[in-house]
Amino acid sequence: MINFRYHVVSLTAVFLALAIGLVVGTAALNGPVADSLSDNVNALRKDNTQLRETVNSLREEVNREEDFVAEAAPILLADKLAGRRLLVVCLPSGRDHAEGVMAALDLAGATLTGRIDVQDKFVNPDNSVELLELATAAARPTIPTTGLPGNSDGVETSSALLASALVDREEPPAVEPADLAALLDAYGDAGYITVEQEVTGPAEAVVVVSGQPYVDRDAAKKDAAVVTMVVQFDRVSQVVVAGTGSSDGNLISAVRNDPTLNQSISTVDNGNTTAGQSVTALAVAEQFTLDQAGHYGLGAGATSLMPKRPE
Template sequence: MIDFRYHLVSIIAVFLALTVGIVLGSTMLQDPVLNTLQAEADRLRDQAERLREEKDTAEQLNASANHVISSRADDMLHDRLADTRVVIVEAPGGAPELRNALATRLEQAGATVVGRLTLTGGYVDPQRADSVEELLDETVDAGDLPDGTTAKRAGAALARALVAAEDERDGGADTAAARESEALLEEFAEAGLLTVRGEPVRAADAVLVLAPAEPFAAATAPSPDAVSSPENTTLLELARALGAASEGMTLAGSPSSLETGGLVTQARTEGARFTTVDSAGGAAGNVVTVLALAASLAGHNGHYGIGGGADGFLPDPLPGPIASPSATSSPSAAPGGNG
């Protein structure tokens, strides 16, 4: 018969065995385990140090390249956009420093920035589609707009409001169309959909669209090939309309626009036929953005920068200076030439 003393002895034996195992493990196995962990820690520390050094070197090279580009920007951009009127269209969440830097480069290339349109979160909010549709019905002749979604119709209306018609680009003016366009921009501004700076009404030959500084939260998805967010869809409809209406259009963003849900990534994923740049923000990327817009004006659209889908870092061949009325006739002054 198994009595209490048997149980007590069994329990004591179990605890004794556990104690012996712990002691043996902490003495016999301690050194090998600690040595292995120490070696792994040393390896990771060395790897981190090498990566830090590589990062510092890359930053120094980038800073040097930007310095060189800045010092030669006048020559690189001279007359590439001579006598070209440009409107800057900013997506919600754009970076003011990027817009200001690009405006400076545009003027350096001979362009005139006639105005700026800054879209708000309300413009890309799918919940406001009905109110946007009502504003379009109130201000624009339905026959002037394409069939399709509200985003497509609004994009077409804004493109018509900003871009000069072909017969207006030599100084002519369509007074009725200008009044309608001005009314549209005023109504959209009063509704909190956008803000307007300058005098962009039917004034642009070319358009520079700036992507958000960071991808929309709603666009976050497992892969860059995921379905576009509603915000991106609305902005890309506008970009397509501006590209179709103008002589040249470029969508530019910083490298953040390449992240999952980024606007430039989405444009390239959808096979955009307009020009995109993913490296705006630094001196080199800003110069490339202006050159890309000049190439687009010359009829050469492409994708430029460092991300997937890019044709190269910059247009090849480079666009040449645009001949202005006062320019002397020379091979280098021919539109679209190398230079």
């Protein structure tokens, strides 16, 4: 009969076998297997170092190219926009590179008539009715609601009203400075726009500074509202969009994919870079000299890096 002592001896033998196995296994790993693992780790470490050096080299190359463009810009842009009056309209997504775009326009000799920053509230679909009411309340004797779109779209109506006040008119009367100030104050006080640079008068063309599309639950409606706003400015003036990328929902993409808009609105999809900002100024000049739109940059739908020199 198997007694308790037998069980103890059996368990002791099992644990002793496990211990011997661990010792033997560890010894084996400390040999060829351990050497192989060490070699693989060292190889991966070297690869990681090389990749890091490559990334640093590419970053330095990009920085040097940007420096080159910055130094060449005064020569490239000299007097391209001399005597031209431009309005800058900045979307929330374009704030980070708006100053760079404005600096390039200044280098080209343009006179900036002002900068208007459109707030997120302006394109929020919940505010359409309020925008309609505001357009009626903000209208002035020389900025009437006559001729504005009548399809109950607040963004469209308010954009058309602002465009009629901020851009040159083909027919009189001219906008009175007091009426213009009152209109901008009305939209500013309501939180729809911010006047970042004082508006001194009407512009000949508009540069819209944009960025990436919206990503919230109302993204599609907000992106569509941005296009609606730009279309209203395009109806009364020449427009160039300086944006970032050309992904779906992006203003750049929306313009390039529209067979009508891409014939009248110019786009630059790398407006967040020094090169793209210089190209933006050249695209505006092309609108004036050739009366045609172009699409420039690195993204889908771009025809070239920059406008061709007129022959």
